[in-house]
Amino acid sequence: MTDRISLTLAQADPDVAAAVDHEILRQHEGLEMIASENFVSEAVLEAAGSIFTNKYAEGYPGRRYYGGCEYADVVENLARDRARQIFGGDHVNVQPHSGSQANASAYAAVLQPGDTILGLDLSHGGHLTHGHRLSFSGKLYRPTFYQVRRDTELIDYDELEAIAEREKPKAIIGGGSAYPRLWDFARMRQIADKVGAVYIFDMAHIAGLVAGGVHPSPVPHAQITTTTTHKTLRGPRAGLILCEQALAAAVDKAVFPGQQGGPLVHIVAAKAVAFGEALRPEFRTYAAQTVANAKVLAAALQQAGFRIVSGGTDNHLMLVDVFEKGILGSEAELALGKAGITVNKNTIPYDTNPPLKASGIRVGTPALTTRGMKEPEMRQIAVWIAKALDQRNDDAALERIRGEVAELASRFPLYAWRRAPVAVGV
Ligand code: PLP
Helix, strand or coil: CCCCCCCCHHHHCHHHHHHHHHHHHHHHHCEECCCCCCCCCHHHHHHHCCHHHHCCCCEECCEECCCCCHHHHHHHHHHHHHHHHHHCCCEEECCCCCHHHHHHHHHHHHCCCCCEEEEECHHHCCCHHHCCCCCHHHHHCEEEEECECCCCCCECHHHHHHHHHHHCCCEEEECCCCCCCCCCHHHHHHHHHHHCCEEEEECCCCHHHHHCCCCCCCCCCCCEEEEECCCCCCCCCCEEEEECHHHHHHHHHHHHHHHCCCCCHHHHHHHHHHHHHHCCHHHHHHHHHHHHHHHHHHHHHHHCCCEEHHHCCCCCEEEEEHHHHCCCHHHHHHHHHHCCEECEEECCCCCCCCCCCCCEEEEECHHHHHCCCCHHHHHHHHHHHHHHHHCCCCHHHHHHHHHHHHHHHHCCCCCCCCCCCCCCCC
């Protein structure tokens, strides 16, 4: 090993290096419109790729089970302090490896296996970890679900209250992965208090908007708030938990040793960097532009004749009902992919198609906004989306749009160290 330790990736493993280089090109040339994705800064990338990946640091700052943790403590304390500065809240745990593990830990902190939980139905915008039968959350706990109203496609809080009174959940979970509207945090807390449930809010999608001050915060309302750090918050791929002081010890124990061993110290360092960025005034501008872009894009798609679920968006994402035009979400995803626009198929409320086909696509603006795109680009992209879906069976037409997309992308440079793919592997 010692003779190979100083080789570069390209020297040591040309196949993986080639895949990385192709991915660099893909991210630079396309339009990344998956609502849960973003581009981290070079500083965040550097910390995530740092030598901290070599370090074990089980435990928490000042209370580790390993020696040599003095610098691990520095970055974890920075991440904790900055997260609290951004979001408030009594206590923060920055160690969850992912959003799913943050949720698993939050539940473990306040629930026993078999307890009833009440979350937003996945096909109405929720998340797998909010009780889906294929997730740990639906296997370990007894899941019940609330939905959106058929007429408004907004959360039906009256139904939520009725279900809560009937099912007596131990936890009510707010948040989701495809809900384009604001949440009534106060009402949810009121319902949770009424039935003796803990109110947990998963703000994974909107955390960056909350950090940027352009979206109300669930933190003052929920006893536990969880999030990913890699979506609108623009940090490394990971999770985070904020909670009331009374639950601090239970949450910490649930993360380590409950769900995880050693924290990913390199990722904790990258979280510290990202949180530092989120505290800067530019991040408020970024968050505001992300929402402004989403509103303009939704309106432009409506003008192009598409039905937007719930009639628009209050955040960074929208659900486009493509099946209303006879197009499956899976077909739309494929056609837009060929045109260089990356989105994902998504069920819409009361969908009549199965999830792998779906009636909608989910479209988001966080990544393009990071590249510096604004309202004029959103209007242009709406035109391309409409055209690509109209000409979805014409590969030559999609290729032409792809060329125009690449030209636009080249005007909004991403990373300075972009390289051409090496001609091996892949
Ligand atoms: N919670 C919500 C609301 C999400 O949208 C996601 C991911 O999409 C997660 C949790 C899970 O995050 P991860 O992929 O990091 O496990």
